[in-house]
Amino acid sequence: MDSSPPPGPKPTAAQGRRMRSASRFYAVQALFQMEAADVGLDTVLREFETHRMGAEIDGVAYAEADLDHFRRLLNATVSEQARIDQLTHRGLVARWPIDRIDPTLRALFRAAGAELVATDTPPKVTITEFVDVAKAFYPEGKESKFVNAVLDHMAREARPDAFA
Template identity: 60%
Template sequence: MTPSDGALSGNQKRKMRSAARLYAVQALFQMEHTEQSTREVVAEFLEHRFGATYDGDEMQDGDIALFRKLVEDAVNWQAKIDQMTDRSLIAKWPIARIDPTLRALFRVAGAELTQSDTPPRVVINEFVEIARAFFADGREPKFVNAVLDHMARAARPEAF
């Protein structure tokens, strides 16, 4: 059972929001590879990921409303987000050619940058951490930081 929002500490809320972002990236990745609908993947994640226990490890509870919004916004605004991402990438590497995990990450981050009032620096930091979770030994987190910085400046120049 999840405590009401009033009973959660600021740190717990941040962890739940971070988990929602991670799950949203995983959901978009899964949608691309399974052709599941938004409704199907959201239902699956809510039933099998949020707070579930696997092999004795408890999955983090997530902010369900944020998760749902990020997945829906990433799908609904995908063309706009992909154009913004393409403008942030080098010409030889359009979004269609990049790693599918990074593509999902950029789409979810782009949804949050364009469809929420979350400060751009928070979005960038959160998604760089997600990149570190997927690519611990690679250069991808620095790449994600650079691309998201460019995307954030394009999406919300007034914030810089």
């Protein structure tokens, strides 16, 4: 059974960017949920696709997302997690094990790492977008600077050709 939405009008470029941004935000939430609730990929994909994306819950409207990008990020995170965690570990200035950082940040680094290693999205776009996701989760602002620094290091290692 295909859970893809029925074909409709193609989104404008701006709508496509907003939908891709939403897919990044949802990917961080889904990865956090997978770890916190100890649920598998299929379970979290089904829940987000059926009950969150584009839904209204308790009077809050959730954004439509680029479903393909959301799936790509989650699948790549699961299949490339060891590589992504190594990139993250090397990007952490304090050399803390990834297990010791905040679970939301860990989910964010994994989703961003998946985008860096499994898509052709320009690294600077990935960094900017995930810094914005960090700002949504941590409005105080200090975490976004930390995220920017770690993702820059990860991107330079994962995609050095993009910085030449």
